[in-house]
Amino acid sequence: MRSMRASQTWPKILLLGFFVFLAVLVLIPFAAILIASFKPGKDLIRYGLNLNLDFQIMSLANYVFLFAGDHPYFVWFKNSVILTAFQSALTLLVSAAVGYGFAIYDFRFKRTLFICVLLIMMVPFEILMLPLYQQIIAIRLVDTFSGIILPYMANASTIFFFKQYLGGIPRSLIDAGRVDGASEYGIFARLIFPLMKPAFAAMGILSAMGSWNNFLWPLLVLRSSEKFTLPIGLNTLLTPYGNNYDLLIVGSCFSIIPIFILFLYFQKYFIAGMTAGSVKE
Amino acid sequence: MGEIFVAGLKKLVYSQKLAPYVFVSAFFLTFAIFFVYPLANTTVMSFQSVLPGEVEFIGLDNYTKLFHDEVFWKAVANSFLYMVLTVALLIPFPMVFACFIHSKIMIGGEFFKSVLFIPVLTSLVVAGTIFRLIFGELPGSFMNQLLGYFHHEPIKWLKMQTTGFGALIVLACWRWTGVNILYFLSGLKSIPQEFYESAEIDGANAWQKFFRITMPLLKPITIYVSTISVYAGLAMFLESYMLWTNNNSPDNIGLTIVGYLYRQGIEKNRMGYASAVGLVLLALAMLINLAQLRLTGVLKKEGE
Numbered sequence: 001m002r003s004m005r006a007s008q009t010w011p012k013i014l015l016l017g018f019f020v021f022l023a024v025l026v027l028i029p030f031a032a033i034l035i036a037s038f039k040p041g042k043d044l045i046r047y048g049l050n051l052n053l054d055f056q057i058m059s060l061a062n063y064v065f066l067f068a069g070d071h072p073y074f075v076w077f078k079n080s081v082i083l084t085a086f087q088s089a090l091t092l093l094v095s096a097a098v099g100y101g102f103a104i105y106d107f108r109f110k111r112t113l114f115i116c117v118l119l120i121m122m123v124p125f126e127i128l129m130l131p132l133y134q135q136i137i138a139i140r141l142v143d144t145f146s147g148i149i150l151p152y153m154a155n156a157s158t159i160f161f162f163k164q165y166l167g168g169i170p171r172s173l174i175d176a177g178r179v180d181g182a183s184e185y186g187i188f189a190r191l192i193f194p195l196m197k198p199a200f201a202a203m204g205i206l207s208a209m210g211s212w213n214n215f216l217w218p219l220l221v222l223r224s225s226e227k228f229t230l231p232i233g234l235n236t237l238l239t240p241y242g243n244n245y246d247l248l249i250v251g252s253c254f255s256i257i258p259i260f261i262l263f264l265y266f267q268k269y270f271i272a273g274m275t276a277g278s279v280k281e
Numbered sequence: 282m283g284e285i286f287v288a289g290l291k292k293l294v295y296s297q298k299l300a301p302y303v304f305v306s307a308f309f310l311t312f313a314i315f316f317v318y319p320l321a322n323t324t325v326m327s328f329q330s331v332l333p334g335e336v337e338f339i340g341l342d343n344y345t346k347l348f349h350d351e352v353f354w355k356a357v358a359n360s361f362l363y364m365v366l367t368v369a370l371l372i373p374f375p376m377v378f379a380c381f382i383h384s385k386i387m388i389g390g391e392f393f394k395s396v397l398f399i400p401v402l403t404s405l406v407v408a409g410t411i412f413r414l415i416f417g418e419l420p421g422s423f424m425n426q427l428l429g430y431f432h433h434e435p436i437k438w439l440k441m442q443t444t445g446f447g448a449l450i451v452l453a454c455w456r457w458t459g460v461n462i463l464y465f466l467s468g469l470k471s472i473p474q475e476f477y478e479s480a481e482i483d484g485a486n487a488w489q490k491f492f493r494i495t496m497p498l499l500k501p502i503t504i505y506v507s508t509i510s511v512y513a514g515l516a517m518f519l520e521s522y523m524l525w526t527n528n529n530s531p532d533n534i535g536l537t538i539v540g541y542l543y544r545q546g547i548e549k550n551r552m553g554y555a556s557a558v559g560l561v562l563l564a565l566a567m568l569i570n571l572a573q574l575r576l577t578g579v580l581k582k583e584g585e
Contacts, residue, residue, distance in 0.1 A: 012386045019381070019389070023396045026455065029411045030399075032423060036414075048422030049414035094307045101304025113305060116312050122570045123320070124516040126539040127559040130546040131319035131326070154311035184300035213404040215519060220547065231406040238410065238526050252407040259402045267395065274460060275467040 030256075037062055037253045041245030062250035072225055073251050076233035079145075081258075083218075083229055084211040087149045091207045092200055094153050099162025100188055104174060114163075120156040126216070133220045143223040151217070158203050161273075165199040166192070202273035205266050212259055230255050327556035343557035353558065355533050356541040362446070363537065364514030367453050371461050371510055372503065378458070379465035380495060394466070397459030408456065409523020413439065416448045416524075439525060445534045452520055461506055468502035469495070501577070508573045515565060518543065538562050 038058040141147030177187040237244035382390040415423040416438040425435040438444045518539035546555030
């Protein structure tokens with residue numbers, strides 16, 4: 001590689017400047033809500049959301065209220081954590097088993113069934129929303145976490161990803177397991193499962209993000225405040241009178257944090273999971 | 282007798298022949314219960330008038346009514362406009378940005394990639410609320426402050442067709458630019474460096490390299506990103522739901538197809554009519570899928 005020529009200095013600075021500008025644009029909404037979280041909600045109703053730093057009125061009052069006030073915010077937060085954990089774990093387990101079945105075995109109707117996986121990916125969930133909602137009412141799963149989790153259990157794109165991933169597993173490993181007398185399920189649980197860690201990480205992060213931010217389906221299923229997840233709870237604070245804005249703004253700020261922390265820690269898995277579908281075999 | 286039966290069953294479940302069916306059983310169940318059944322259900326309902334306690338077969342009435350429903354056409358027009366604008370903005374710009382980040386002279390590419398990715402991590406409830414307030418009609422809202430610097434009167438951003446829809450597009454671009462950059466970057470990484478080196482030896486300039494090498498080789502990724510964008514654009518709902526608190530935009534300036542389905546089915550409890558809306562959406566989605574399969578040539582390969 002040749003050393004950098006002097007003529008490249010200006011393009012470098014221009015390019016850097018351009019991306020700093022882009023980054024500032026992207027971060028404006030976050031800065032706005034962060035600044036607003038230190039102001040009284042009344043101020044927001046009177047003047048609107050902006051980047052004005054007015055130290056006369058800024059205080060930690062909203063944060064004190066968030067942690068010590070009388071409101072169900074942390075009940076919602078806890079629900080979101082529980083639901084996200086359960087839903088991600090179940091989706092990963094079930095999808096891994098299904099992906100394994102498709103990747104390793106040849107069986108009757110395999111092709112037909114796999115076309116069904118692709119079919120699910122092709123139909124927007126919103127179309128099924130109403131009949132599913134009726135079904136959940138009919139089988140008495142309204143206002144339960146099961147009602148939220150069950151329809152998402154075998155996630156088509158996760159199955160697809162695992163199938164692709166497991167396609168690269170050497171068959172000799174499985175045959176060796178059979179020779180050692182392990183059952184088919186034993187092979188999956190003891191030999192294959194440990195090999196799937198990177199795939200689990202990528203899909204786990206993705207499904208945790210989807211579950212944490214999921215809104216439309218929980219909105220239909222949940223009825224009682226003590227079962228609300230964070231997005232649903234925050235949405236109930238959006239009244240036209242703006243009387244809950246103190247909690248809404250500070251609670252919104254706080255709800256971004258868990259996903260941010262996950263992202264900072266597991267960045268490469270996030271990115272692997274996001275772009276998994278685009279890489280053609 | 283019973284013991285023999287149980288032992289036999291156990292042997293069957295553990296046999297190599299049945300194992301694959303056990304592995305995929307969860308998918309089969311989900312597919313039957315949470316996909317086929319509701320899809321069949323909604324298809325049947327679209328030919329019915331569904332009111333609490335009375336269901337009546339009315340043939341194609343829902344569809345004929347839908348065809349003459351001005352609000353529905355407004356929703357279709359909005360969805361298509363949103364789709365066209367988001368595809369027009371969220372394909373070329375992220376592609377060029379990805380090339381910049383990928384270039385040798387980029388400083389801090391990893392950092393900017395992460396920053397631009399952050400918006401998609403944010404729940405739409407939060408993002409929509411922030412944007413609704415930024416585009417608020419008060420003189421002190423961020424956008425009106427900007428106008429103030431240019432000595433312009435405050436605007437009721439979300440109450441007018443053009444500016445309201447503009448806010449929706451800004452929200453979409455803010456959210457998805459970073460994700461699309463990632464897609465294009467994953468495509469750029471798979472282009473061998475030698476291509477560019479040999480082009481340089483032949484005296485190609487930056488433009489020629491971009492149009493002759495980068496763009497053609499990014500075609501599969503471009504098709505993929507276009508498809509998911511078209512698809513997401515068509516089924517867009519939550520962005521507008523959040524921007525105009527609870528699906529209520531003045532004059533339906535932000536109403537989308539799914540928004541209309543939600544309004545008819547959930548808010549007004551007209552399940553039959555809403556199902557008809559859903560099936561029209563399904564037909565549109567299937568057309569897009571077919572177009573994509575044609576483009577990627579999957580159908581040609583499978584034409585046995």
